[in-house]
Amino acid sequence: MKTVIINLIIILIMPFIMLGFIKKTKAFWAGRKGVSLLQPFYDFMRLLKKGIVVSNTTSFIANIAPVIVLSSVIFAGLFVPLAGGLSVINIEYGFIIFAYLLGLSKFFALLCAMDTGSSFEGMGASREACFTSLIEPAFFIITASACGACGIYSFNSFNTFISNINMVSLCVIILAVLAFFIMLVVECSRIPVDDPATHLELTMIHEVMILDNSGFDLAVLTWASGIKMVLISSLILLFIIPSSMPYYISLILYLLLYCLIGIVVGTVESGIARIRMSHILEFVFAMTALALVILALITIRIYGG
C-alpha cells in the first residue's frame, strides 16, 4: 500500500517538478532568473479553472481523446517499477501493456489533432506519428534482450545489469541509458527533435498538435506528456539504481535523479540546436542502432565464449 501511494504521488506530481527543473535550467543557461520550480503546476491549476473553446469542426473524438490520453498514460505508469524496483501492478510482461498503452495514447493524440481539420495540426500529427514509429521496435529489442539475458520477463530485468556488474553489463547499461534518453527526447518532444518553446507553427511537432485544445483538455494533455517523461526517466533509472538498496535511500535517489534528468534535458536543450526536420528519423534510428548493439552484446554474453 505504501509503495502504491508513493508511486502514484511520484507519477502524478513529479512531471510538474521535472518540467520546472527543465525551465529553470534553460533559464540558468540563458542567464535569466527563470520562473519558480512550481510554475508548471500553477499553469496546470490555472488551465483547469478555465472553460474550453472547441473548434466547430471537431466531433466527439476531441471530447474523449484528452481523457483517454491521460488515463492510458497514468495506467501505463502503474506497470513501471519506481523506487525499490516496485511497481503498483507487478505482473509479468507488464512492459508489453506499458508500450501498448503509450500506443493508445498516441493513437488518440493523433486523432484529436486530425479532428480539427487544420493543416497545421495535420502536419504535427504526421510528424509525431512518423518520428515515434521507430521507437517501439528499439524499445522491444532492448527489453527482449534484457529478458533473455536474465530470464525475468518484466521491467525488473533492466535492474539485473547493475546488480552483477561486469564489462558487458556496464556497456549494456551505458548504451541502454543513451537509448532511453533518445526515447525520452523523441516521445516527450524535446530539443533536438522538437522545440516546445517555438513560436512558429510550421516547425512545431507536439505543440502544434494541441493548438486547438484549451482549458481542461490542454492541461490534461500537457500533464500526460509530463507523466510520459517521468515514466521514461524511470526506465533509465532502472538501469542505474540497484533494487537491493534500502527502500528510502532508493526513493531519495530516485527523486534526486529525476531532477538531474530534468537538468540534463534542460542543458541539452540549451546547448544543442534542433536537427533539421528531414534528419530527425536518422536521429530516432540511433536508438534502434544502440538497441541492436545491446542485442549483440547480450547474445555474445549468453552464447559466446
Place this chain on the structure above:
Amino acid sequence: MGIQRRLSVKNIICKLNLELFSYLRKNMKILVEHDLNGKMNLFFTGILILILGGVLSLLFRETVKLKFVCLSSVIASILCIISVIKSQGPSILFIPPFGNVEFACDSLSSFFVIVISLITALASIYSIGYMKPYENKNKKFASHCLFLPVLTASMLLVVTVKNAFYFLILWEIMSLSSFFLVIFEDDKKEVLEAGIKYLVYMHISVLFIIAAFVLMSIKSGSYDFSSFTSIFEGNNHFKDLIFVLTFLGFGTKAGFFPMHNWLPHAHPAAPSHISAIMSAVMIKTGIYGILRVLIFIQKPTLFIAYFVLFVSVITALYGIIYALGQKDLKKLLAYSSMENIGIIGIAIAAIIFGVIYSDNYVIILASLGCFLHILNHSVFKSLLFMGAGSVYSLTHTKNIEKLGGLVKKMPFTAVCFLIACIAICALPPLNGFISEFTIYLSLFNSLKLGNASLFISIVLSIAALALVGTLVILAMTKVYSVVFLGTSRSYHSNDVNSDVSIYMIIPMYILAVLIFALGISSLYIADLIKIPYDLFIQQGFNINLLFNIQIILLNISVFVVLFIMFILLIYGIKKIVVKNRVNYETWGCGYQDVNSKMQYSAASYVSPFTSVLTPLFKKISDVKKPKGFFPKDAHYTSEVEDAEEAYIINPIIRLDEKFLAKFERLQDGNIQHYILYGLVFLVLILIGAVFWG
C-alpha cells in the same frame, strides 16, 4: 403377362434393396468404427439449408431474394455452431456418385467452423442493405444470391472434410464461387481484371497443393487424411518438400508474401460484404491448410520453422508498409489483412519452435495467440470492410482523399469503424491487444529455447511485431482521420445526408460488441468455443502451465475492466470540472479563408515515412505544374504501386504476352486450319503412343 411383368419389377426392386442392404452392411464396419451417432447431423442440416436457400432464392422476387438467403444462412450458421460446440466426432457422408466421404469436426475444424459461420451470417445480414441498389441487375443479382451460400457451404466443408481428393474438389468450388462473387460488377474493366487475376493465382496455387497431396497419397497409398500422419517419420527432406509445396499453395490463399498480389486487387473489386467474408474467413482457410499439414508432419524441421518465421515477418512488414501508401480504402484494408496474416504466421512459427524444442508452454501460448488472432482478425477486419462498404455505398468512392468529415453524417458507422481501428492497432482494451499480447508472450518464452541464431531471430521478430504495431497505428489514424474527421473534401462526402440502412448497422454493432467482449473476457470465450490450444502439445504436458496462462489472461481481463472504468472516471471528472464550453473556428494561424482543401491529405500524412522508403514505392505521379503569371490549371495525382507487382509480376506477364503473341498467327479464323491442327495433334499422339507406349 401383366402379373409376370409386375413381379419382375417387384423382383428388381427387391434385388436393389438387397444390394443396398448388403452394401450398407459392408460399410457398417466403418460406420461403427467411427462411432457415428449422428454427431454431425446438425452440421449437415445446416449445409443443406444453406444450399437450398441459395437455390430456392432463384424462385423469389428480387426484393425478397437476399433476405431469404440471409435467413437460411443465419439458421445454418446457428446450426453449425451448435453442432460443433455440442459434439465433436467424425461422420461419414454418403454422397451418391462418390461413395463415402469422411467429414470430421476435430478441434481444429470446429474452431474454423465457428469463425466461418459467425462472419458469414453477419455478412449476409449486411448484404441485404448493401445490395439494395443493385437489385435491378437481374441475372447478376440472382447469381450473387446463389453463390454466396455456396461459398459459405464450401468453406465449411473444406475445413471439415478429411480426404485429400474431396478437399481439393471443395477447395476448387470455394475458389470458383468466390470468383463469381468478386466479379459482381463485371461491367467495370478493373473488376474483371482483378477477378481474372484472382482466378489465375488460385489455380497456380492449387497446383502446388495437388502436387503435395499426390506425393503424400502415393507414399501412404490412400487419400485419407488419417493415413498422412504416418508417412513422415524421420524423412526430413520429404517434410521440407511437402511443407514448402503446401505453404506455397495455401499461402497464396492466405496472402503470404510473395504470393499476395491477388489480395489488393480482388478485395477492392468485390462487393464489401464479399471482401469482408474473403478477408475475414476465406483467407483463413489457407491458414487452416497450413496448420493441417503441420499436424500431418507432427515433428517439423528447423528449416520449416525459420522459413515460416522469415516469410511471416516479411509479409507483415510488407503488408503494413504498402497499407500506409494506399489511398483506396479497401486496398488499404486488403494490405492490412496481409499484415495480419503475417502476424498469424509469426504465431505459427512460434508453435513450430515450441514443437521442435518440446516446450509445451510456448506451444500453448502460441496456439492460443494464433487462434485468438484468427478469430479477432475476422471480427475486426469484417467490421472494417463493412464500414468501408457503408462509406462506399453512400459516397460512391473508395478514394479516401475525396472523403472527410463523415463522422457527423454517419455517426453509427463512424463509432463502429473507430472501435475496429483501435482493435486492429492491437491497442488495449480491445480484442486485438489480447491476441497480440499472447503472441508476444509465446515469442518471449521461446527466446531461450535454442541457440544464438534462434535468440537473435526471435528478438528481431519481436521488434518487427512492434514496428508493425506502430505502423498500423500510423495507417489506421490516417484512414480514420481522412475519412471521418475534419471537413468534407469533395462533393462525394458532402452529399451524404444520413447514415446507412439498419440492415448494415446491426451487423456492425454486433461485431463491435464482440470486439469488446473478446477484449474483456477472452479467457471465457476461448474456453467456450474450445480454442484448440492442445493440438500440438508434446509429451510431458503439465496442467500447471495452463493455469499459469489462465492467470495471466485473467489478470489482463481485470486490468482491461479497470482501465475502462478509469477512463469513465476521468471522463466524469472532466464533465464536472469543465463548466464553460464555447464553439469557435479552428485556429488558422491568422488566415481567414480556410477551406477544406487545405486539410492534410492522406498522402501528406504519411509522407515523412514513405519518403524514407522511396526505393520500395514505385510512385506513378501525374503532375502539371502551374505556369505563367495567371496559372489556369494545374493538377497533381500520385499512386503507389506494389514493388513486387511492378518489378516482378508485370515483367513476367509482359514476357508471357510477348511469347504467346508469337502464336497469334495460328488463330486465323479459318475453320479448316483448326481441323488440321486437331488432326496433327492426334497423329502426334498416335506416333507417341506407338514409340513410347
